[in-house]
Structures are given as C-alpha cells and as structure tokens.
Amino acid sequence: MTSGAPAIGGKRAVLEAIRSGRANEVLVARGAHRNEGLRDVLTAAERAGIPVAEVARSDLDAMASDHRGVAARVTAGADVSTLGERDLGTHAWAADAIAVVLDGVEDPQNLGAAARSAEAAGASVLVTRTHRAASITPAAIRASAGALLHVPSARVANISRALDRLRDAGFTAIGLDDGAERSIYDEPCPEGRVAIVVGAEGAGLSRLVREHCDVLVSLPMRGRVGSLNASASLAATLYAYVLPTRVGAAAERG
Secondary structure (H helix, E strand, C coil): CCCCCCEEECHHHHHHHHHCCCEEEEEEECCCCCCHHHHHHHHHHHHHCCCEEEECHHHHHHHCCCCCCEEEEECCCCCCCCECCCHHHHCCCCCCCEEEEEECCCCHHHHHHHHHHHHHCCCCEEEEECCCCCCCCHHHHHHCCCHHHCCCEEEECCHHHHHHHHHHCCCEEEEECCCCCCECCCCCCCCCCEEEEEEECCCECCHHHHHCCCEEEECCCCCCCCCCCHHHHHHHHHHHHHHHHHHHHHHHHC
16 A cells, blocks of 8 residues: 555545546545445546555545545645646636636635536636645545546735736636626626636635736625625636636637
C-alpha cells in the first residue's frame, strides 16, 4: 500500500480520480458490499492499471472522512494549481471560455459544490484565493464529486489583479452582487469570454473586487429567503444566464 500520498474517499470522487489520472492506488474496506458504484470503481481501476488493495475499515476511517467503503491515494501535488496568476492573461483561451472566480469562499463544501457546477458547465478555469479561503483538500474534492480533479485551477494572492489579467485576455468580469441595480433578467450576458465572480459566504464581494468587475448583476429572489449560498448562486447564474447565450450562438452558427 502506498504511504504518504493524500487520500480521498467516496465512490464518485474515487472514480473521477481514476478518470483524471490522479489516482495511484484504490483502497477498499474488507467486506464492503460490491454494489454498482463500487463495481464501477473497480472496473475503472482495472482498465487504468491501478492497483486495488483491501484494508480494514478502521484504516480507511483514518485516511478519509465519509469514504463509504472506498478511497484512493492520489498523486502528491494533486491540489497544486495548474495555472499561475500570470498565465491567466496569456493562456490560449477558447473564444467563449468561462472563468469562475471565487472571492474568499471559505467553506470546503461550498468550494466543492462550486467546482462541480463550474466543471459541469464547461468552465475553463476556477480561480481562488490563497489566503482566507478554502484550499483544494480531499474534503473539497469529495464535495465536488471529483470535479476539482478535472477543472483547471489557479490559486492567486490577489483576486482584483487576477481579474485584470483575465481582462487582458479578453474576459468580461461579471460580479454577482445582491445590491446590483440590474438582475440577470435585465442585463444580457456579454458575448465572448466571461469571468463569473462570486463573493464569500455572507460577506459577498469585497469592495475592491466589486470595483474591478465590468458588470454587476443580482439573482432575482421571489421567495422569502433573502439570498442563496455561493455555490447555488453560481449554478443558477451559469445555467440561467451564461450558458443560454452560448447555446443560442452555437445554434445560429449551425
């Protein structure tokens, strides 16, 4: 059994670790029920040539929380950013690239959920802060159902400066702000590359980041709850505001 490498637990997260090429060993609790989810993991591991070991459930408990009987050792550095701050301004982005920028999201569950929505929507990069923000940990990877192992990430010291880099690359920075005068129904999504900027839980966007956004929009709230959490706001914006413009543009080109 490989020692020292970080471990992530949960069938979906382990399956995505295998698919992403980050897993180097799969660990299964002795006596674990071979249900469909676990069979999918074992089949994927076999096809990828990744060794599988049976271990005591107590060993899994010590390595990964809420593992549901299976975990994977992932390559050291699996949580290292794939892009640096300077790369944001020089990378060869697609003409309709989507960047998701999280301004101080501190809850690993929220980070994971945001990454899952970003990856599902085809985001090209997830930008997060290095300080006073959640890191890409095994817990966050599990919360993302493995999406954090697929979507490219950039950890930056300064979100405002990162937005400037993205703007240099042709992105329009769109900030989600409860206090914005216009909602996503009033302000059409800009064409081309867009960066969706989401603030911290409770606090929202910081003042400097808000000032570095080209457009501020809110989500219309028709119920009694005053706001959505960061990951839910991101998902709603991606699917109700950003993606429809790309589907429409693709249909016109077709």
